[in-house]
Amino acid sequence: MPEPELMDDPLQARAYAEADFSCGDEALIQRLQEYLISLCKIPSPGSMIVDLGCGPGNICERLQRLWPEVMVLGIDGAQAMLDHALQRQKAMAAELKRLTYRCSNLSSLVNQCVDLKCSAALVVSNSLLHHLHDPNLLWQVTKYLAAPGAFVFHRDLRRPLSTKHAIALQQKHMQEAPSILIRDYLASLHAAFTLEEVQSQLVHAGLDHLHVIEVEDRYLDVFGTI
Numbered sequence: 001m002p003e004p005e006l007m008d009d010p011l012q013a014r015a016y017a018e019a020d021f022s023c024g025d026e027a028l029i030q031r032l033q034e035y036l037i038s039l040c041k042i043p044s045p046g047s048m049i050v051d052l053g054c055g056p057g058n059i060c061e062r063l064q065r066l067w068p069e070v071m072v073l074g075i076d077g078a079q080a081m082l083d084h085a086l087q088r089q090k091a092m093a094a095e096l097k098r099l100t101y102r103c104s105n106l107s108s109l110v111n112q113c114v115d116l117k118c119s120a121a122l123v124v125s126n127s128l129l130h131h132l133h134d135p136n137l138l139w140q141v142t143k144y145l146a147a148p149g150a151f152v153f154h155r156d157l158r159r160p161l162s163t164k165h166a167i168a169l170q171q172k173h174m175q176e177a178p179s180i181l182i183r184d185y186l187a188s189l190h191a192a193f194t195l196e197e198v199q200s201q202l203v204h205a206g207l208d209h210l211h212v213i214e215v216e217d218r219y220l221d222v223f224g225t226i
C-alpha cells in the first residue's frame, strides 16, 4: 500500500525532524561499522559516502562525526526535509565540514547528477525503500553511484503480516509520538516490502549477490559489495 514518495509537507517534515530516532540511528551505524570493519572497507579520507533519502540529516551527521575526513553527501527530493538538515548543520558547522546536501529526486538523479557516477565508496539509506513506488529506482541509483568495490547498506522497515501486527509494532515502538508521526509510521509499515519481495527486486536489478536479512522485529538490511 504505497505512501507518498517525498516528505515535502512542512508539518510532516518538522514532526519527523523533531522526533528522536537516536536509538535506531545509533544501532544502524553500529551495524554498518561492524560490516565495514569485518571486510576492511572503512571509507578512506577523501572518499565519499552517499546517503539516499537523507531526510533531516540524522544519519549523515553521524557518518560525518564517525569519519571526519570523509565527504558525506545527503540526497533527498524534499526541500522541506533538507531545510531542517541545513539548519542543523549550521548549528554544528565545525564538526560537519565535509557534509553537503543536494535536493534531487532519485528518478532524475541519473540524468541530472552525472558528476556522481561511480563516485561513492559507500552508499547507504535508511527508511527509504518503502517510499518508492518503483523500488527498482533504489537499486539502479545504487549501481549508478557506487564506485567499483563500493559497499552498500540499505536499511528499511519490513511489512508486518497484518494491520493487527502493524498496530502492535506502533504501540511498542511509537506510542507517545505526535499523531502525524504515528500516522506516517503505520503508513510506512503498510508500504514496506517483505524479505522475499526485496530478494526478487535484487534479482531483477542484477544485484542478487547482495545479502538481505531480517533484523529485530521490524527491519530489513540489504548489504554487500558492488
Ligand SMILES: C[S@@+](CC[C@H](N)C(=O)[O-])C[C@H]1O[C@@H](n2cnc3c(N)ncnc32)[C@H](O)[C@@H]1O
Residues within 6 Å of the ligand: 005, 006, 007, 008, 021, 052, 053, 054, 055, 056, 057, 058, 059, 075, 076, 077, 078, 081, 104, 105, 106, 107, 125, 126, 127, 128, 131, 132
Ligand atoms: C522516512 S524518511 C527517512 C529519512 C532518513 N533517511 C532517516 O534515516 O530518518 C524518507 C526520506 O526519503 C525521501 N524520499 C522519498 N522518495 C524519494 C525520492 N524518490 N527521491 C528522493 N528522496 C526521496 C523523503 O523525502 C524522506 O525525506
